[in-house]
Amino acid sequence: MKQMSGLRLRILQGVLMILALVLLLPIIQTFLYSFSSIDEMKVFLKTRGSYDTTRWMEAHLIPNVVSLEQYYQILITDNTVLRLFVNSAMYALMIMAGQAVIIPAMAFGLSRFRFRGKNVIFFGIILLMLLPFQVTMVPNVLTLRSLGLTDTVWAVILPMWFMPFYIFLIRQFMVGLPNELIEAAEMDGAGTFSTYLRIILPVCRPILGAAAALSFADCWNLVEQPLTYLAARPDLQPLSIQFNQLARENTGFEFAGATLYILPALFIYLFFQEDILSGITLTELK
Amino acid sequence: MYRKKRQVLPFLLPGLAGLLLFYVAPFFGGIWYSLTDGSFENTFVGFRNYTAVWQNPMFQLGLKNTLELSLICAPLLFLLSFVISVVVNRMRPAGSVFRNTALLPYLMPSSAVLIIWLLWFDYGGPVNHLITLLGGSRIEWLQGASLRFPVVLLFLWKNMGFCIVIFLAALQAIPVSLYEYATLEGASFPRQAFTITLPLIVPSAFLVFILCWVNAFRIFKEVYFIGGAYPDEPIYTLQNYMNNMYSKLNYQNVTTAAYSFAVIVFVLFGLLFWLQSRAQRGLS
Numbered sequence: 317m318k319q320m321s322g323l324r325l326r327i328l329q330g331v332l333m334i335l336a337l338v339l340l341l342p343i344i345q346t347f348l349y350s351f352s353s354i355d356e357m358k359v360f361l362k363t364r365g366s367y368d369t370t371r372w373m374e375a376h377l378i379p380n381v382v383s384l385e386q387y388y389q390i391l392i393t394d395n396t397v398l399r400l401f402v403n404s405a406m407y408a409l410m411i412m413a414g415q416a417v418i419i420p421a422m423a424f425g426l427s428r429f430r431f432r433g434k435n436v437i438f439f440g441i442i443l444l445m446l447l448p449f450q451v452t453m454v455p456n457v458l459t460l461r462s463l464g465l466t467d468t469v470w471a472v473i474l475p476m477w478f479m480p481f482y483i484f485l486i487r488q489f490m491v492g493l494p495n496e497l498i499e500a501a502e503m504d505g506a507g508t509f510s511t512y513l514r515i516i517l518p519v520c521r522p523i524l525g526a527a528a529a530l531s532f533a534d535c536w537n538l539v540e541q542p543l544t545y546l547a548a549r550p551d552l553q554p555l556s557i558q559f560n561q562l563a564r565e566n567t568g569f570e571f572a573g574a575t576l577y578i579l580p581a582l583f584i585y586l587f588f589q590e591d592i593l594s595g596i597t598l599t600e601l602k
Numbered sequence: 603m604y605r606k607k608r609q610v611l612p613f614l615l616p617g618l619a620g621l622l623l624f625y626v627a628p629f630f631g632g633i634w635y636s637l638t639d640g641s642f643e644n645t646f647v648g649f650r651n652y653t654a655v656w657q658n659p660m661f662q663l664g665l666k667n668t669l670e671l672s673l674i675c676a677p678l679l680f681l682l683s684f685v686i687s688v689v690v691n692r693m694r695p696a697g698s699v700f701r702n703t704a705l706l707p708y709l710m711p712s713s714a715v716l717i718i719w720l721l722w723f724d725y726g727g728p729v730n731h732l733i734t735l736l737g738g739s740r741i742e743w744l745q746g747a748s749l750r751f752p753v754v755l756l757f758l759w760k761n762m763g764f765c766i767v768i769f770l771a772a773l774q775a776i777p778v779s780l781y782e783y784a785t786l787e788g789a790s791f792p793r794q795a796f797t798i799t800l801p802l803i804v805p806s807a808f809l810v811f812i813l814c815w816v817n818a819f820r821i822f823k824e825v826y827f828i829g830g831a832y833p834d835e836p837i838y839t840l841q842n843y844m845n846n847m848y849s850k851l852n853y854q855n856v857t858t859a860a861y862s863f864a865v866i867v868f869v870l871f872g873l874l875f876w877l878q879s880r881a882q883r884g885l886s
Contacts, residue, residue, distance in 0.1 A: 328689055329696050335686075336703040339759065342715035343706070364724040369740065373726040422617030429610040437618070444625055446812065446871050447864060448819035450668075450840050454860040455628035457848070458635070478620040508609040530764075533709040539823045540841065547849055559713045560827060574714035581709045589702060597771040 343578065345377070350386055350571035352379030357386075358567045386572035396562060397555070397573045404554040405580075407472060408535035414477035415531055420524060423486035424512055428498065438487070445480040449540050460545065469552055471545035472538065479534075482527045489523035489599045490516065523599055525591025532584050636857040651858040661859055663835065664843035669866075671750065671839065672818035675757050679814045683762050684807070687769035688795045701770060705763035712760060716827045720744070723752045747836045749829065756824045761817055765810050772806035773799065808878045812871065819867065 349357065356379060363374040390397045426438055444452070456475045457466070465471050497519065501511040517524070542553045550558070555577055563570035636651055638644045655661050686704075690697035722729050723743035730740040741748050776799065784794050800807065822841040829837050831845070840863060847855045 325693060329693060332686075332690065332693075332696065332700045336700050339704055339707060342718040342759075343710065345718050345721075346715060364721060364726065367725050367742075371726055372731060373721070373724055373728075375728075418617045418620065421613040425610045425613035425617075429613075431610055437614075440626070441621075443868075444621070446816055447867060448816060449822075450819070450844055451860045451864045451867065452625060453844070453848075454632050454857050455625050457853075457856075458628035458632050459624050474620075475624045478617060478624060480621075483617065509612070512613070529709065536709075537711045537713075537823070539713075539826060540820075543826070544845055544848055556711055556713055557826075559711075560716055563717060570717045574717065577711055577714045581711060582706075585706055585709045589705070592705065593701075593767060593771075596767050597774065599771075 346571055346574045346578065348378055350575040351382050351384070352571075353381055353383040353385045354389065354568040356380055356383075357571065361567060386568045389566075389568050390572050390576065394566075397559075397569060397576065400553070400555040400558055400562075401576065403552065404536060404538075404556065404577075407469070407538060407554050408532060410469070410473045411476045411535050412528065412531055414473065415479065415482065416528075418477050419479070419482050419527070420486055420517065420520065421512070422483050423490055424516060426483070427487045427490035428493075428516070441480045441483055445484055453540070453544060457545075466545055467549050467552075469546075472541045476535070476541070479531070482531060485527055485530075485599065486520065486523055489520055489595065492598070492600050493519060522591045522595035524595075525588045526595030529584050529588035529592055533581065536581055632857045633861065635853055636861050638854070640852075640854040651854050652862065655855055655858045655862065658855075660838070660843050660846075661840075661855075663838050664840040665863070665866075667836065667838055668819065668821070668840040668863075671754070671821050671837070672815060674750070675754055675818035675821060676811070676815040678754070679758055679761055679765060679818070680807075680811050682758065683765035683769055683810070684800070685795075686762075687766050687773060688799060690766070691770060691773045701763075701766055703763075704766050707760050708763045710760070712756060712823055713827055716756075719752055719756055719828070744828070746834060749834055749837050753821070753824045753828055753837055756828070757818070757821055760824075761814070765814060768806060768810050768813075769803070772803040776802050804878070804882055808874075812874065815871075815874075 352360075360374055360376050363371075366373075426434060426441075452475075460466050460471045460474070465474070493516070497515060498511060501515050506514065536556070538554055538556050543557055546552050559573065559577065563573065637646060637648060639647045639650075686700075690700050721727055724730070725740060725742060725744075729743065734740060743749070743752055780798055780802075781794060784798055789797070820841075822839055825833055825837045825839055825842070831842070832838075833842065840859065844856055844859055847859065
């Protein structure tokens with residue numbers, strides 16, 4: 317690797333560090349604001365939305381007085397955020413449970429077997445992967461309607477079980493596994509199913525972790541699906557689409573609520589970070 | 603590689619059945635919807651729905667904005683993450699710290715940080731403060747045409763990290779000796795990036811480009827959070843149109859709009875695949 321001259325390297329490093337800080341700033345700010353008192357936030361938020369050219373919004377980063385008032389409000393006095401949080405968690409859990417059963421199995425079938433029609437199926441999955449939600453929502457709705465599932469939680473959950481992108485991702489990883497792995501297992505007399513469970517899945521740990529983390533990000537940030545399929549059932553909607561409405565109406569929800577909302581995603585990120593990096597690195601993505 | 607064909611069935615069937623049930627079969631079934639009038643008798647009307655939808659000003663606006671926003675977002679996301687990856691690849695360990703930081707927003711729920719976004723782009727907020735410090739004048743970010751800026755930025759903030767991760771994975775596979783040779787020949791750093799690096803990672807770069815574009819077509823979350831269900835004209839996307847039609851139970855228009863868009867998407871990606879295979883042949 318070409319070594320850059322010391323000064324240029326320093327400057328580039330500086331620029332990158334500033335950029336990294338800017339990328340993190342929304343999260344840091346949310347976290348800091350969540351520890352100020354509700355009245356302080358009310359005063360601060362009132363200074364925005366003014367079109368007076370002589371005035372600026374109050375500069376504010378660190379709370380004047382550290383207070384747990386906002387948390388007290390969302391955790392104890394008012395359980396709206398908690399209820400929606402539980403909804404979101406339910407969606408994430410149900411979707412990922414289904415995906416865990418269906419997607420790696422399908423990727424295994426498409427990568428380690430030779431049969432007619434395999435390429436057609438794989439090509440179809442790639443086509444589906446390219447279609448944006450605006451297009452795939454139509455077939456989904458038609459089936460959901462004829463099964464009578466619109467306005468139920470299943471309308472959001474079921475179509476997500478078959479996300480083509482994750483089938484593609486895991487299949488690409490499995491294609492790269494050495495044949496000896498399977499041959500050795502067959503020599504030991506292991507059946508297809510036990511080879512899959514005991515050998516293939518453990519070896520695929522990085523990509524499975526990566527897919528799980530990416531899929532969690534999808535589930536935790538569901539917007540299009542519940543907005544379309546659950547328009548008539550606000551009680552079934554997840555936090556992702558109701559949070560802003562709530563935050564607008566109740567000062568004190570926006571920062572403590574957001575922190576609470578971010579935390580699971582942060583844990584998932586920390587837990588699966590290595591898997592995402594090594595999983596993507598080891599996958600033949602082309 | 604297994605040759606026992608029958609054993610593949612238990613693995614393949616659940617997924618295949620689901621894909622057929624929720625995606626493939628209704629996709630073809632839906633074509634019929636888009637060709638009928640939706641009345642009780644469901645009369646066949648040919649392409650009349652298509653001409654009606656294509657002449658609808660809201661559909662035109664949504665389609666135009668979706669295409670424009672994706673034309674801004676996809677190339678911007680691609681170039682930014684490519685340039686950053688090339689730079690980051692050359693400085694470890696500081697580089698991997700940056701990569702890990704950039705990935706974090708991908709997992710963050712956008713609605714949680716929205717309020718911060720609105721604060722930053724407030725008329726009296728820090729972004730405008732910075733602009734006036736640099737000698738410019740304040741901009742009304744949250745209204746009219748400039749609304750696109752925070753929307754695009756929120757999109758970049760969220761999606762850049764994942765693209766960088768894919769790029770870096772591909773970059774690490776390039777042998778170091780190539781760069782050493784190029785340096786001896788006196789090739790500059792940006793020149794090396796575009797003459798050595800980019801051609802060598804064409805397959806991965808192509809995938810990133812496609813993913814950027816697919817994600818950019820889906821740009822709606824950001825619009826919905828910043829602009830609501832009925833946003834200002836400059837950010838009214840196709841998804842807004844579809845949702846409004848869906849809530850009016852106008853399935854004919856929903857299916858027609860969706861299939862019109864599908865044709866555009868397929869033509870566009872078909873063209874891109876064709877270009878990529880030509881480029882690849884040209885390189886090797």
